[in-house]
Structures are given as C-alpha cells and as structure tokens.
Amino acid sequence: MTSAIQQQIVISGVGGQGVLFVTRLLAEAAMIRNLPVFTSETHGMAQRGGTVVSHLKVGDFSSPLIRRGKADGLLALKPENVAGGHGTYLKPGGWTVVNLDRPYPHVLAGPVHEVDADGLAETHGDSRAMNLILLGFALTRIGDDFFCGPDDVRAALEKRPAGKGAMRSDAPSALAAGMEAAR
Numbered sequence: 001m002t003s004a005i006q007q008q009i010v011i012s013g014v015g016g017q018g019v020l021f022v023t024r025l026l027a028e029a030a031m032i033r034n035l036p037v038f039t040s041e042t043h044g045m046a047q048r049g050g051t052v053v054s055h056l057k058v059g060d061f062s063s064p065l066i067r068r069g070k071a072d073g074l075l076a077l078k079p080e081n082v083a084g085g086h087g088t089y090l091k092p093g094g095w096t097v098v099n100l101d102r103p104y105p106h107v108l109a110g111p112v113h114e115v116d117a118d119g120l121a122e123t124h125g126d127s128r129a130m131n132l133i134l135l136g137f138a139l140t141r142i143g144d145d146f147f148c149g150p151d152d153v154r155a156a157l158e159k160r161p162a163g164k165g166a167m168r169s170d171a172p173s174a175l176a177a178g179m180e181a182a183r
Contacts, residue, residue, distance in 0.1 A: 005035055006059035007147045008066045012086040013077030015050045018131035022075065023054040025135070028156035029148040030058045040064035053086055058147045073097070073146075075138055077117070077131060079104045095145065097138040099130060113141045115181055121174070129174035136178025150179060 009026070013019040023039050030037035038061055041054035055066040071089040076082045076098040087108050090096065094110045099117040115137040121130040139150050157171050 004059075005147050006061075007057070007073075008061075008071045009056045009058075009073045009075065010066055010071045010086055010089045011054045011056065011075045011077070012081040013052055013131075014081075015052055017052070017077040018128070019052040019054055019077060022077075022131050022135055023056055025153055025156050026056050026058075026148065028159065029152035030056075032152050032155050032159075033148060035147065036060060038064035051081065051084075053081070073138075073142065075134060077134060082108065095142055097134060097141065099134050113137070113182075115178065117178065120177055120181055124170075124174055124177050126170060126174070129170065129177075132171055132174035133178035133181070136175040136180075137182045138178075139175075140179040140182035150175065 011019050011023050020041055023041065027037045027039050035058050038057040039054060041052065055064055057064060066089055068088045070091050072091065072094050074086060074090055074096045076086065076096060079098050079100045082096060082098055090108060090110060092109055096108055096110065096112045098112060098114055100114040101116040101119055115134060117130045117134040120133045121127045135153065139146055139153065153175060154172060
C-alpha cells in the first residue's frame with residue numbers, strides 16, 4: 001500500500017465495548033505504515049452502555065469527521081447501531097463487519113460480514129476481548145481492502161504501555177481468534 005490510500009471507517013458500539021481502543025489501535029497501525037491519520041469520536045451517555053461512534057480517516061484528508069454516505073467501512077460492535085443510524089455513513093458498496101449472535105435484518109447495500117464476537121470472546125475466556133476478535137475478523141475478511149493488516153495491528157499492540165497485565169498479554173490471541181473465525 002502507498003501513501004495514496006484514502007480510507008474512511010466508522011467504528012460503532014456502546015460504552016465499555018472498546019470502540020475507542022480499536023480506533024486508537026487502527027490509528028497507531030496507520031502511523032506504523034507512515035500514513036496520515038485523523039480520528040474523532042462522539043459519546044452518547046458518558047457511562048458504560050451509552051452509544052459511542054468514532055471516525056477514522058487514513059490518507060490525505062483535511063477534517064476528521066466522515067460525512068454520511070462516504071465511509072468505506074463500518075465496524076459495528078453492536079448490531080442495533082447499524083440500523084440505528086450508523087449504517088447511513090456507508091458509501092454505496094461500503095462494507096460492514098458486525099458483531100452478531102443471531103439473525104438480524106440488514107438494510108445495507110454493501111457486503112455485510114457477520115461474526116459472533118461476543119460468543120468467541122466467551123470461548124476465549126475474556127468477554128472484554130470481543131473488540132479485538134471483531135477487529136481480527138475484519139482484517140482477515142476485508143483483506144486488501146483494509147488499509148492495514150494483522151501484522152500492523154500486532155505491532156501497534158506491542159507498542160502499547162505495559163499496563164492492564166493479562167489483558168495486554170492476551171490481546172494477540174484474541175486478534176488471532178477473530179482471524180481464524182474469518183477463514
């Protein structure tokens with residue numbers, strides 16, 4: 001990939017799911033690749049469970065916010081957010097990766113990739129790993145249409161501060177579990 005990359009991704013979920021963590025990891029992965037990056041986030045209720053949406057722009061952009069109908073992709077950590085308005089950010093043909101444990105009606109024109117990231121996280125032994133499982137799934141399923149790959153995200157994880165003990169050391173295996181689910 002070159003610096004000519006232009007990609008806009010919306011990451012959506014609720015407080016406590018790690019929307020901002022995933023956004024930071026992807027921004028750090030872009031920086032590892034020497035790509036310009038913007039992020040912006042909005043919070044609903046300022047507590048666990050309130051809607052959180054972040055915008056990630058990789059490439060030559062002049063503002064951090066993504067306009068409706070312009071996003072290349074949507075990472076939805078909560079399926080209700082897709083139909084609840086965040087799906088409107090997608091451009092025609094834009095892809096969606098959604099955490100989904102049961103059939104859910106989609107009204108999106110582009111490809112929708114579903115993974116039970118919550119169930120895989122429980123199997124993995126840490127429900128907080130859902131966000132990394134979804135990210136690993138997305139990186140693998142979207143492949144070359146994603147501005148970065150799993151190695152870039154692993155490198156970003158390795159650069160994170162050493163805090164949070166087991167959560168940090170388990171992060172690569174959670175990412176790998178999502179990648180395996182996509183195959």
